[in-house]
Amino acid sequence: MKLLARYLLKELIVPLVVWVAFLFLLLFVMQFLRGTEVLLGSAVTLGDIGQLILYLAPHFLVMALPIAFLLAILLGLGRLSEDRELVALQALGISPTQLLAGPLAIGALLAGLMLLLTFTGEPWGMSAVRDLVADVIKKNVAGDVKSGVFYEDLSDLTLYAERVEGKGERWTHVLLHDDREPSSPLLVLAQTGRLTTGGGEEGLRLSLKEGEVHRANRSTSDYSLLRFEQGEISVGLGGSVNRKNRFRSPKEEMTPGELLLAAEEAEKSGGDPRPFLMSLHNRLGNALAPLAFALLATPLAIGRRQAGRAWGYLLTLSGYVLFYLLSRAFEQMGQQGKLPVVVAGQLTNVIFVVIGVFAMWRVSRSGTVR
Incomplete structure (x- = not known):
């Protein structure tokens, strides 16, 4: 079992690292293009760009890790299915549920990392980005005269x-x-x-x-x-x-304590505390997404009957788009008071877990690829 665990981890970790690096670069390029008015200014130095990458790293990792993990499972375990290696494992008495341990372990580690990033690293980084870009804008003004x-x-x-x-x-x-x-x-x-x-x-x-x-x-x-x-x-x-700084994201610059304090102050002043509480629970929901993805993607990867990487890419894109749309829909319902904010923040994960458990039950009942 130790040999199997190491083999499965290799199949998952290698594509995970590759996809995180690719998505990190893609996100930075997209953000850079949004801020060319500032980042291509006369006073910008390589040191400023390096600092910007460092400060944005927690934010980009929070965005990249879930979709990279979903890709890693569907493509990594999907390759085993395409090459009939899962059939061989099944012949040795290894059930599909035993294959779930590896993805769940990695998902738990990623969830812990994302909790740390989203509650500490991301607010620190986004606040530092705000101040850095403000200073760059001022230096550009001085240099543009x-x-x-x-x-x-x-x-x-x-x-x-x-x-x-x-x-x-x-x-x-x-x-x-x-x-x-x-x-x-x-x-x-x-x-x-x-x-x-x-x-x-x-x-x-x-x-x-x-x-x-x-x-x-x-x-x-x-x-x-x-x-x-x-x-x-x-x-x-x-x-x-404020007009030029396209890197600002006020709620993401706030720590959990600051969000709770802002919600409390809004409630005392007769305002609506739900937007701040919803932001907090959305972070928690996004951080726990790798666990939901592990439960959903594993049976889909090992139980599919069609080969081809295009299938894996399409399923990944469809799954993440669905996750995003459901999260935004439940977020709006939470802010409008139609759902409790705690439920709205976690409901997408719950839905994905339920679907994943059902898919794993079907795969276990019918076996792997035939």
């Missing part, structure tokens, strides 16, 4: 520098038009200046020297002029950062 070119990519702000030296470290003959208060726009002229970045989404400031501030009131004829030796203006990138 070119000599003699008006920069108008900020909400209600226009920047101009006659000469930009270094990597935006020193500007000469600076103009800033601030229309954030439409009733009294602001025009700032300065001999020199530079943008400085700091933490948070509002940490971009323009430091100016030897200049003057012109302010006009459009509702009256008032006009103000102020000269200064040195000053700072907050550029205020909050709106631009």
